[in-house]
Amino acid sequence: QVQLVESGGGMVQAGGSLKLSCAASGRTFSSYPMGWFRQGPGKEREFVAAISWTGGSTFYTDSVKGRFTISRDNAKNTVYLQMNSLKPEDTGIYYCAATRNRFIDYGSLAAYEYWGQGTQVTVSS
Numbered sequence: 001q002v003q004l005v006e007s008g009g010g011m012v013q014a015g016g017s018l019k020l021s022c023a024a025s026g027r028t029f030s031s032y033p034m035g036w037f038r039q040g041p042g043k044e045r046e047f048v049a050a051i052s053w054t055g056g057s058t059f060y061t062d063s064v065k066g067r068f069t070i071s072r073d074n075a076k077n078t079v080y081l082q083m084n085s086l087k088p089e090d091t092g093i094y095y096c097a098a099t100r101n102r103f104i105d106y107g108s109l110a111a112y113e114y115w116g117q118g119t120q121v122t123v124s125s
Helices: none
Strands: 004-007 010-013 018-024 034-039 046-051 058-060 068-073 078-083 092-098 119-124
Touching (some): 004 092, 018 034, 018 092, 018 119, 034 078, 046 068, 046 078
Parallel strands (some): 010 119
Antiparallel strands (some): 004 018, 018 078, 034 046, 046 058, 068 078, 092 119
């Protein structure tokens, strides 16, 4: 079983930055692809970014490319999401997700087996 705990959310003005962290339990974290998803007010949960188990491949939804960076530190069992140039439309609850399967559709919610409880990000205009 894998447990994921997100942190780093908060309130920031448009143009600001936040860095989210997701700490994972379990000895096999380094073999899991990881993803970040978000759910805005009144919206469905959507893909934001993902990283392969090696860290060698990263994936982003178009709206965050060039502004967000996903990374991982397997020694610390942690995945990060650096968010720059934040916009009001980035507001939402951000969820960390993991899967044991290495060959997945990174952008699909159904591909992930484990989810954190989420952390709130609010961007004011």
